[in-house]
Amino acid sequence: MEALGLLLHGFEVLFTFKTLALMMVGLVLGIFVGVLPGLGGPNGVAILLPLTFTMDPTSAIVMLSCIYWGALFGGAITSILFNIPGEAWSVATTFDGYPMAQQGKAAEALTAAFTSSFIGSLVAVLLITFLAPSIASFALRFGPPEFFAVYLLTFCSFVGLGREEKHKTLISMSLGLLLAGIGMDTVSAQLRMTFGWSELYRGINFLVAVIGLFGISEILLTMEERLALRGHAASISLRVVLKVWKDMPRYWVTLLRSSAIGCWLGITPGGAIAASFMGYNLAKRFSDDKESFGKGRIEGVFAPETAAHASGTSALLPMLALGIPGSGTAAILLGGLMVWGLNPGPLLFVEHKDFVWGLIASMYLGNIVGLVMVLSTVPLFAAVLRVPFSAIAPMIVVSCAVGAYAIQNAMFDIWLMLVFGVVGYVFKKIGIPLAPFTLALVLGNRAEDSFRLSMIGAGGDMRVFWSNSLVGSITTLALLLLFWPLIGGAFGRMRSALVKKTA
Amino acid sequence: MAESEKEIVVEDPNAPAEDSPGVANTRTVDIVVSLLLIAFAGLMAFDNWRTGMGWAPDGPKAGYFPFYLSMVLGGASLYGLVVAFLERAGAQRIFVNRDQLRRVMQVFVPTCLFCLVTQWLGLYVASFLLVAGFMRVIGRIAWWKSLLTSFIFALAMFVTFDVAFDVLMPKGPIEALFGH
Secondary structure: OHHHHHHHHHHHHHOOHHHHHHHHHHHHHHHHHHHOOOOOHHHHHHHHHHHHOOOOHHHHHHHHHHHHHHHHHHHHHHHHHHOOOOOHHHHHHHHHHHHHHHOOOHHHHHHHHHHHHHHHHHHHHHHHHHHHHHHHHHHOOOOHHHHHHHHHHHHHHHHHHOOOOHHHHHHHHHHHHHHHHOEEOOOOOOEEOOOOOHHHOOOOOHHHHHHHHHHHHHHHHHHHOOOOEEEEOOOOOHHHHHHHHHHHHHHHHHHHHHHHHHHHHHHOOOOHHHHHHHHHHHHHHOOOOHHHOOOOOOHHHHHHHHHHHHHHHHOHHHHHHHOOOOOHHHHHHHHHHHHOOOOOOOOHHHHOHHHHHHHHHHHHHHHHHHHHHHHHHHHHHHHHHHOOHHHHHHHHHHHHHHHHHHHHOOHHHHHHHHHHHHHHHHHHHOOOOOHHHHHHHHHHHHHHHHHHHHHHHHOOOHHHHHOOHHHHHHHHHHHHHHOHHHHHHHHHHHHHHHHHHHO | OOHHHHEEEEOOOOOOOOOOOEEEEHHHHHHHHHHHHHHHHHHHHHHHHHHOOOEEOOEEOOOHHHHHHHHHHHHHHHHHHHHHHHOOHHHOOEEEEHHHHHHHHHHHHHHHHHHHHHHHHEHHHHHHHHHHHHHHHHOOOOHHHHHHHHHHHHHHHHHHHHHHOOOOOOEOHHHHHOOO
16 A cells, blocks of 8 residues: 555654644634634634744644644534534534533533544545545646646636525635736736736735735634624533443434535535534434434534544645635635645645645644543633733734734735635625635646646637547536536426326 | 643633624615625616727627626615515624624724725834734733734844845834844
């Protein structure tokens, strides 16, 4: 097994004092970020990204991904103890987690949540370990047309499969792609859409936009809400942990099903949030005792948490293997790669073995250490919520500004961040999704380059996107997905017409 | 164990009231945003047309890709505008009510001021002022607590970024006094 050898090498990279220390720092920061109101995975990673600018890429990605795992763990704490989902995908955890806490079984619920998160991640990491290298080596044969087809597939699946109104997804995506194009055109070195404004020559930095969209706008949205909270303090004893773990194998079907759903939806772009709901609903549907769901059933915690973490982790698979992020957070990590001077894509597996396998090894270790850490320190982190929001809010604002400035040492970027904060606030409130925007902004230039390079190669003939069976089938699939709502609707009508005829 | 130890309670005395009068409804905002996006798309389309949106001998010109994107953006926004005009439900949904807007402005205005001050006095002084002012004025936390917290925070940020991680922030006259 070549992957195993490389993985061992990854662990070697990881086992230095510095990397391990950074991992712990990342996890603690991540749990904080997950617990604090108004902050979640993507915001936390975006805000803390500047800390890593001067690090070597491997330490940087280890720390950042640990912030991400920490935030995922932290989200479960507030969902269960306070009925406040830190992120959209923690919503399903509150259905049974909070009732359990009310019944005095907070410790069991937390243990269940943490352990199942761990299992979900583990399955996804195993998938990454064994699947990502082969996908990457397959993708090494891709030329510009194939890459453009894959980008097209990503964008189209957002439009076709997303649950938001189609035109709003389209607005968000085309706006992101447009903004990505501002500044110097990478193919012809011509300036465009700058209107002679020198600050725009650099282009709009993706990370500045993300910090505004997710950081500042989240603070504004959080302030709108009632910030009072009432919940349970809990500490987890070893006895409870062992009891939950002993009962756990009984739910292996649920765990396995949720892991599978999570992995699948995580790899498909735009599916991360759906995973936890789907995991929960399927567990409920296949259960003998449907009534007890929502009233504090431990299975109702296992199912969504496993799926959420499996999808959150497997979203990194397409990012590593193809350079296409499967979620908002993965998009931010991808932005980080570019800052550290790495070129995302299948070549990463060839040119930066240390980086890739260090990251994969850190996924294993980070999740194990994270599990132990959250199990032992829950009371500490729950107490963080006692800190008044009026002290936390300005600190988050400052951290956002630091992050925005640090990327290009430009004051202009702080103002830009503020503008994106307002845009994010308004967009969220009128239902324009931000994930396609983020993805478009980070992929925009590379999508355009691959399109133009294929056009240059083919002498302007669009048929290049159907020139061989591989690129042809990806392009066709992309178009099918784009028009899926229409096609699905037509199928539905045809079927009902047939049913009428036969009846 | 006493009951109070088992519970974590955080009050929010000046939370926005549910029945506070609305400032804008979702439909109005939808329409305004659509119009702004259409205008933006038009502007971008014009600029890309000027740059060259056609085909050069070796492939599409610099403006080709963004030109068609602005067409997509304009088209989708136009559709959104029509939907917003036809749909009546949005007129009933409140986009933001007065209390909420007040609270949002409580963060937004200080944040804008913070950005301005950063430009003149540097980031660390600005963040000291922001945290202290915000805690005192909006959180009504005791003076000494606000000042102490914000001082420690600004110092911690300085040590973390400028000293430990070598990420340099904009600085003003006060840091210059200390030789930075």
